[in-house]
Amino acid sequence: xxxxxxxxxxxxxxxxxxxxxxxxxxxxxxxxxxxxxxxxxxxxxxxxxxxxxxxxxxxxxxxxxxxxxxxxxxxxxxxxxxxxxxxxxxxxxxxxxxxxxxxxxxxxxxxxxxxxxxxxxxxxxxxxxxxxxxxxxxxxxxxxxxxxxxxxxxxxxxxxxxxxxxxxxxxxxxxxxxxxxxxxxxxxxxxxxxxxxxxxxxxxxxxxxxxxxxxxxxxxxxxxxxxxxxxxxxxxxxxxxxxxxxxxxxxxxxxxxxxxxxxxxxxxxxxxxxxxxxxxxxxxxxxxxxxxxxxxxxxxxxxxxxxxxxxxxxxxxx
Amino acid sequence: xxxxxxxxxxxxxxxxxxxxxxxxxxxxxxxxxxxxxxxxxxxxxxxxxxxxxxxxxxxxxxxxxxxxxxxxxxxxxxxxxxxxxxxxxxxxxxxxxxxxxxxxxxxxxxxxxxxxxxxxxxxxxxxxxxxxxxxxxxxxxxxxxxxxxxxxxxxxxxxxxxxxxxxxxxxxxxxxxxxxxxxxxxxxxxxxxxxxxxxxxxxxxxxxxxxxxxxxxxxxxxxxxxxxxxxxxxxxxxxxxxxxxxxxxxxxxxxxxxxxxxxxxxxxxxxxxxx
Amino acid sequence: xxxxxxxxxxxxxxxxxxxxxxxxxxxxxxxxxxxxxxxxxxxxxxxxxxxxxxxxxxxxxxxxxxxxxxxxxxxxxxxxxxxxxxxxxxxxxxxxxxxxxxxxxxxxxxxxxxxxxxxxxxxxxxxxxxxxxxxxxxxxxxxxxxxxxxxxxxxxxxxxxxxxxxxxxxxxxxxxxxxxxxxxxxxxxxxxxxxxxxxxxxxxxxxxxxxxxxxxxxxxxxxxxxxxxxxxxxxxxxxxxxxxxxxxxxxxxxxxxxxxxxxxxxxxxxxxxxxxxxxxxxxxxxxxxxxxxxxxxxxxxxxxxxxxxxxxxxxxxxxxxxxxxxxxxxxxxxx
Numbered sequence: 004x005x006x007x008x009x010x011x012x013x014x015x016x017x018x019x020x021x022x023x024x025x026x027x028x029x030x031x032x033x034x035x036x037x038x039x040x041x042x043x044x045x046x047x048x049x050x051x052x053x054x055x056x057x058x059x060x061x062x063x064x065x066x067x068x069x070x071x072x073x074x075x076x077x078x079x080x081x082x083x084x085x086x087x088x089x090x091x092x093x094x095x096x097x098x099x100x101x102x103x104x105x106x107x108x109x110x111x112x113x114x115x116x117x118x119x120x121x122x123x124x125x126x127x128x129x130x131x132x133x134x135x136x137x138x139x140x141x142x143x144x145x146x147x148x149x150x151x152x153x154x155x156x157x158x159x160x161x162x163x164x165x166x167x168x169x170x171x172x173x174x175x176x177x178x179x180x181x182x183x184x185x186x187x188x189x190x191x192x193x194x195x196x197x198x199x200x201x202x203x204x205x206x207x208x209x210x211x212x213x214x215x216x217x218x219x220x221x222x223x224x225x226x227x228x229x230x231x232x233x234x235x236x237x238x239x240x241x242x243x244x245x246x247x248x249x250x251x252x253x254x255x256x257x258x259x260x261x262x263x264x265x266x267x268x269x270x271x272x273x274x275x276x277x278x279x280x281x282x283x284x285x286x287x288x289x290x291x292x293x294x295x296x297x298x299x300x301x302x303x304x305x306x307x308x309x310x311x312x313x314x315x316x317x318x319x320x321x
Numbered sequence: 322x323x324x325x326x327x328x329x330x331x332x333x334x335x336x337x338x339x340x341x342x343x344x345x346x347x348x349x350x351x352x353x354x355x356x357x358x359x360x361x362x363x364x365x366x367x368x369x370x371x372x373x374x375x376x377x378x379x380x381x382x383x384x385x386x387x388x389x390x391x392x393x394x395x396x397x398x399x400x401x402x403x404x405x406x407x408x409x410x411x412x413x414x415x416x417x418x419x420x421x422x423x424x425x426x427x428x429x430x431x432x433x434x435x436x437x438x439x440x441x442x443x444x445x446x447x448x449x450x451x452x453x454x455x456x457x458x459x460x461x462x463x464x465x466x467x468x469x470x471x472x473x474x475x476x477x478x479x480x481x482x483x484x485x486x487x488x489x490x491x492x493x494x495x496x497x498x499x500x501x502x503x504x505x506x507x508x509x510x511x512x513x514x515x516x517x518x519x520x521x522x523x524x525x526x527x528x529x530x531x532x533x534x535x536x537x538x539x540x541x542x543x544x545x546x547x548x549x550x551x552x553x554x555x556x557x558x559x560x561x562x563x564x565x566x567x568x569x570x571x572x573x574x575x576x577x578x579x580x581x582x583x584x585x586x587x588x589x590x591x592x593x594x595x596x
Numbered sequence: 597x598x599x600x601x602x603x604x605x606x607x608x609x610x611x612x613x614x615x616x617x618x619x620x621x622x623x624x625x626x627x628x629x630x631x632x633x634x635x636x637x638x639x640x641x642x643x644x645x646x647x648x649x650x651x652x653x654x655x656x657x658x659x660x661x662x663x664x665x666x667x668x669x670x671x672x673x674x675x676x677x678x679x680x681x682x683x684x685x686x687x688x689x690x691x692x693x694x695x696x697x698x699x700x701x702x703x704x705x706x707x708x709x710x711x712x713x714x715x716x717x718x719x720x721x722x723x724x725x726x727x728x729x730x731x732x733x734x735x736x737x738x739x740x741x742x743x744x745x746x747x748x749x750x751x752x753x754x755x756x757x758x759x760x761x762x763x764x765x766x767x768x769x770x771x772x773x774x775x776x777x778x779x780x781x782x783x784x785x786x787x788x789x790x791x792x793x794x795x796x797x798x799x800x801x802x803x804x805x806x807x808x809x810x811x812x813x814x815x816x817x818x819x820x821x822x823x824x825x826x827x828x829x830x831x832x833x834x835x836x837x838x839x840x841x842x843x844x845x846x847x848x849x850x851x852x853x854x855x856x857x858x859x860x861x862x863x864x865x866x867x868x869x870x871x872x873x874x875x876x877x878x879x880x881x882x883x884x885x886x887x888x889x890x891x892x893x894x895x896x897x898x899x900x901x902x903x904x905x906x907x908x909x910x911x912x913x914x915x916x917x918x919x920x921x922x923x924x925x926x927x928x929x930x931x
Contacts, residue, residue, distance in 0.1 A: 070424075070595070070596070073424075073428050073596075074427075074428075074430075074596075075424050075427060075428065075595060075596035076595040076596070077593075094329070094430050094432065095329050097428055097429065097430040098328070098329060098429075098430070100428065102424075102428045104424055104428070105421065105424070106421060107421070108420055108421025108422040108423075108424065108425055109420070109421075109422060110343070110347075110420060110422060111420075112346065112347060112348055113343075113346065117346070120339070121339050121342075121343055122425055122429065124331060124335050124336055124338070124339035125331050125336055125339065125425075125426055125429035125430075125431045126331060126429055127328040127329055127330050127331050127429070127430070128328070129331070169425065378685040380703070381685070381686075381702065381705075383822075384821070384822045385822070395685075474820040474821065474822070475702075476682075476686060476687035476689075476702040477680055477687055477689045477700070477702070478689050478691075478698075478700035478702065478707065478817060478819065478820055478823070479820070480818075480820050480821075554684055554685075557684070557685055558682075561680065561682060561687055563811075563814070565668060565682075567642070
């Protein structure tokens with residue numbers, strides 16, 4: 004893992020994204036439960052307006068991180084700053100934060116709409132007739148038809164949608180969605196992606212936790228990868244994915260090949276008996292070697308580091 | 322369109338109102354209140370069928386309908402009313418934590434101190450309604466089924482008119498609410514330590530039993546002033562004439578101490594509890 | 597029931613003598629005399645009984661066991677009075693309007709009316725002052741009587757009259773203290789201390805007392821609807837609070853050493869239900885209690901408490917006194 008990791012981190016610019024104040028800032032954040040370390044010294048910024056994917060296998064500390072971010076559990080050490088508030092003032096940021104954490108939590112004996120009305124009553128940013136924002140939120144997640152049915156009878160997907168609606172009751176500056184597509188069918192997943200895209204368009208910062216790279220790739224501008232409580236990598240998704248191509252070459256004479264490639268201006272280095280070249284144009288690389296009289300046995304394009312890293316994490320998880 | 326305000330908390334009135342609506346729409350609350358209403362009815366029917374006899378205050382109900390609400394409250398205070406209030410307190414925090422709704426309230430944010438106020442309001446609502454239902458149904462059943470001279474015969478052998486009888490019933494009802502708030506405050510405190518409402522009920526039930534046992538051991542009579550249950554009998558005093566206030570006052574004071582302790586622990590714990 | 601009233605009227609939980617108020621000195625004679633002639637006027641209060649006599653718990657008379665009780669007392673100061681003896685879910689009420697006595701028991705809703713007995717100016721049934729005054733008068737003969745400082749009882753300054761047995765007395769009692777209200781000159785508290793114990797064996801007294809006019813309706817009683825009204829059998833002249841002594845009753849010795857020897861009443865069980873519940877010694881079933889003893893007088897069982905001894909003989913005699921067992925046995929032996 005080490006090479007990949009180092010390579011990635013050198014390219015990770017903490018201040019990437021917009022230049023303005025980040026929506027949230029985590030500094031050396033740590034949480035231990037007894038002898039178990041759930042989150043181990045995480046530094047992370049959520050750039051304002053970004054859609055940040057928090058990637059990691061189950062049990063990697065994503066939810067604990069989010070709970071600390073929202074003030075639901077105090078950090079063992081480190082600092083959380085949320086929308087410019089930190090420490091004991093963290094709660095002052097919460098009216099502008101919508102959250103769906105650890106699955107939707109509602110009362111089974113109330114209808115979806117009544118559940119939302121109860122939640123709306125506690126929202127500082129709402130005033131007047133609460134039915135208006137509640138019905139708007141139900142509409143937005145496509146639950147209008149089921150609004151008056153008891154939550155008890157909802158499918159898993161409908162429950163997720165209601166949880167999303169609760170996070171969207173108020174125009175937010177930050178929306179935190181913890182595994183929002185759990186239990187959703189393809190149509191539901193599409194709806195969630197649409198909602199996230201709308202939020203992004205409106206300038207809302209979104210933190211989306213997921214264990215699916217594909218989901219993150221589809222909607223996120225930024226990504227942070229968490230494993231065993233530690234942040235492995237974070238930065239702009241495009242940078243992390245696009246710049247990570249690498250060509251692996253097996254040649255008959257590695258020393259001559261390396262010299263030839265460097266002479267031709269490629270960033271090349273030895274990897275065991277093979278050669279690796281970054282920022283590649285494969286035909287040009289092969290041509291340079293052939294010109295130098297180096298025999299090429301095999302050329303293969305390696306996966307992007309992020310994909311490789313994440314595939315490895317999820318394989319371990321599986 | 323709804324105005325977006327620069328407040329950090331929703332108005333307390335709206336939050337408390339939502340809490341009370343939620344409490345009253347909870348099926349469990351309604352079932353418990355319905356069952357409590359059956360207590361005076363059952364006593365009335367028992368008196369009507371079996372006539373005079375039996376022991377304790379119940380025997381006083383025969384031919385003396387105004388005693389029914391007092392006797393029913395006294396009967397229910399030994400176990401059912403405390404459990405009804407404990408159940409409300411159990412659902413208030415442990416239940417919300419268990420159903421995953423607690424974090425929603427905390428993230429809204431309700432505010433942790435306001436959360437205690439809101440939950441206390443819900444428990445008070447249940448306590449007041451539970452007592453009111455027994456008292457009102459007791460008066461109706463007393464008048465319809467038991468009947469009586471249209472006045473209250475006290476334990477001291479005097480007769481009180483309707484006005485004073487109603488006053489006495491109101492007094493014992495208010496006093497009972499006070500005792501129940503002590504149970505509710507302690508139950509609420511327990512409720513903040515668990516995610517399982519049944520744990521709260523078990524603790525309150527166990528506490529009532531332990532207090533009852535401790536109160537019955539003569540060697541531990543120095544403990545009596547500390548036990549909430551040792552004041553539970555004072556409600557009978559409203560049936561005495563002239564009305565002795567000592568027992569009612571001292572048991573209310575003791576209940577107040579329990580309320581302060583319970584609310585204190587609840588607030589302390591809620592300021593720290595994970596959502 | 598009448599006996600109960602006496603006990604209730606006399607006995608009580610003591611407000612402990614905390615402060616020592618400054619009062620002009622008074623001689624024991626003057627104090628006792630002033631008690632005898634005291635006219636406290638109307639008052640009401642709560643009387644508490646703290647019983648550490650060490651009597652065995654008797655099924656028919658749970659009130660006699662160790663513990664605390666209280667009674668509410670109203671006195672018109674003129675023979676009218678009311679006593680309320682609250683219990684868990686009932687109450688016994690005794691009302692006297694000066695000529696007619698009512699005893700109402702809420703548990704079975706019965707009212708017992710009695711008109712016998714001369715209305716006394718100071719009715720011991722409803723007035724703790726009367727009973728304690730009698731006690732003081734009797735005990736002066738064989739006791740050292742002293743006024744031992746002052747005390748505060750039920751929030752009122754009081755003199756403390758101390759009765760100590762003469763050294764020749766063989767009693768188990770160490771001293772009897774009576775707190776007398778400095779102003780009204782009625783006993784506020786009676787404390788009985790036994791030898792070998794620092795805590796009172798018995799303390800009877802006002803927890804609170806208020807002097808002043810009382811509502812006259814307190815001293816009348818109208819049986820409420822649904823009440824069973826009974827008339828008590830007419831009483832003799834011995835006083836309304838005590839049944840006439842059964843045949844064969846005699847006393848041996850005098851003063852602190854006095855031992856009462858009597859034949860056990862035949863109708864004991866019936867009595868128990870009626871009026872003997874409050875009687876400190878005597879009537880309840882004693883067969884299973886105590887330790888076997890024997891002597892020239894026969895065989896029996898001795899029951900020893902903190903303040904006295906009773907011997908119940910197999911031939912149905914009972915001897916009781918505030919004395920150790922040998923003195924009681926000796927009394928049984930005297931003819």
